[in-house]
Amino acid sequence: MTQQGASLHTPRGPVMLDIAGCTVTPGERERLLHPAVGGVIFFTRNYESPAQLKALTASIAVLRSPALLIAVDHEGGRVQRFRSYFSAIPPMRTLGECWDRDVAAAAREATRLGWTLASELRACGVDFSFTPVLDLDHARSRVIGDRAFHRNPNAVAHLAVALHGGLHAGGMPAVGKHFPGHGYAAADSHTHLPTDERTLDALIVDDLVPFGAMIGHGLEAIMPAHVVYPAVDALPAGYSSKWLQDVLRTRFRFDGVIFSDDLGMAGARSAGDMVQRADAALAAGCDVVLVCNDPEGADRLLSTWHPAPAPTLARRWERMAGRVVGACLV
Secondary structure: OOOOOOOOEOOOOOEEEOOOOOOOOHHHHHHHOOOOEEEEEEOHHHOOOHHHHHHHHHHHHOOOEOOOEEEEOEEEOOEEOOOOOOOOOOOOHHHHHHHHHOHHHHHHHHHHHHHHHHHHHHHOOOOEEOOOEOOOOOOOOOOOHHHOOOOOHHHHHHHHHHHHHHHHHOOOOOEEEEEOOOOOOOOOOOOOOOEOOOOHHHHHOOOOHHHHHHHHOOOOEEEEOOOEOOOOOOOEHHHOHHHHHHHHHHHOOOOOEEEEEEOOOHHHHHHOOHHHHHHHHHHHOOOEEEEOOOHHHHHHHHHHOOOOOOHHHHHHHHHHHHOOOOOOOO
């Protein structure tokens, strides 16, 4: 892969990529300088210690201006990429169980955990986490399971808004996922293309309640699900303009960043090769596409993909970056 046209002063583009290890290789540096790239997502393999993580994020921050934004899936429970020297964040279901006993105490704990998560990541140069999970626990999806706060949409909304407040206090934006709700579909979109047969009206009074509440409280970003809702559209939500434009942008008046879920997942493969998947995601209304664990696919995308300029992308990226204030030291 060769990249052209990139310079130190390059606007953030519509692609978020990963890297292989604990430092940036020369080939990865070239990839991250490509003008189509706007951010980097970290995994467990990118972490050894807080000092190493700070050095890694600093090496990425100086590559470009404005700096590429750095993200991680750091929800708690099963999905916490950095563990040694970081506070253990429990699965969000524990907050739901607390909510059943004491609503006020559960909200306070959600805010505390949001601040802990954000302040520890920000102190190491990570800009945001793909959290919170807004899916409902229908006791059907093993991949969601205890990542969900609760079955009750009002409980999920209450706890997610409280967590959002803690994230803000720690200098971090939030990304609600997986719109319009992955909790009812039994299949795992990492390995299959799940289906949810419910109608839009049924989803609006149930799974979409937390998304509406979070949007009302200034949610900065949303990630759609690689799930098909055939009563609404034959396409997965992440490739569906009905979901992303008609429902999310128009009906819910959401004006933040829409991140695709990883285009390497099995649930995303229905659109074709990596370039076709990226085209389908942007055409549907995604602002940023994630390409993870597929360096060859990333290189093919960056060398052949020429998306049309999106006037709203810089503003939406800047809104994410604007939430990143001075990190709280841990």
